[in-house]
């Protein structure tokens with residue numbers, strides 16, 4: 001469960017990237033965080049994960065304040081950023097063991113996880129290679145595994161489908177569904193509406209730093225004429241789709 005209580009973030013004096021945001025991510029559901037380029041999605045996710053500090057307001061992860069108790073709060077979630085080009089000099093297996101060490105995952109549990117998930121993603125033969133030699137999609141897969149190795153109750157992903165082939169994209173969506181079905185929460189950002197439509201229980205729509213809607217897609221559709229497609233509703237809510 002994530003609670004975002006009246007959170008504001010400015011860059012300099014002029015730019016308000018997120019304005020008095022109030023929303024939440026319930027347990028047992030997949031929540032899609034949707035908005036056009038520059039709407040404030042990454043800024044919000046960076047605040048939730050403790051990379052950036054809000055100027056005002058509070059963010060609670062399983063009731064733990066990310067600013068006041070960062071270490072405890074960070075134990076609660078796994079985060080997949082939108083740039084998987086990290087730890088390039090480590091081998092895949094070294095990176096996974098590094099992540100497992102951070103979270104004190106026992107060796108039998110981590111080995112079981114690595115075996116199962118590397119097979120699901122089809123990268124079991126590449127774990128002994130440096131991440132530097134991986135393709136974008138393979139880097140994305142190893143980062144996803146690193147985020148999940150400690151079985152976090154909250155799973156946060158920034159634009160996770162980018163660069164994944166159809167098989168990997170399918171596997172990732174299945175993993176997200178399994179995560180939510182086990183009573184845990186998933187939050188992911190996207191500007192791909194079709195993905196949100198197929199995958200999300202709830203959506204949160206942001207435009208120019210302001211939360212425009214929070215609820216199910218059916219609730220959103222009810223607010224518009226019956227023949228209006230989701231794409232048109234989204235464009236209506238977010239302007240012409242561009243904020244910059």
Ligand SMILES: Nc1ncnc2c1ncn2[C@@H]1O[C@H](COP(=O)(O)OP(=O)(O)OP(=O)(O)O)[C@@H](O)[C@H]1O
Nearest residue numbers: 011015017035036037038039040041042043044191
């Ligand atoms: N470090 C920064 N310094 C100044 N302005 C920034 C900085 N990072 C983001 N911004 C601005 O804050 C606003 C929100 O940016 P953010 O990256 O959060 O949007 P986004 O919804 O993730 O966009 P995209 O979908 O393109 O990744 C934009 O206007 C952006 O230009």
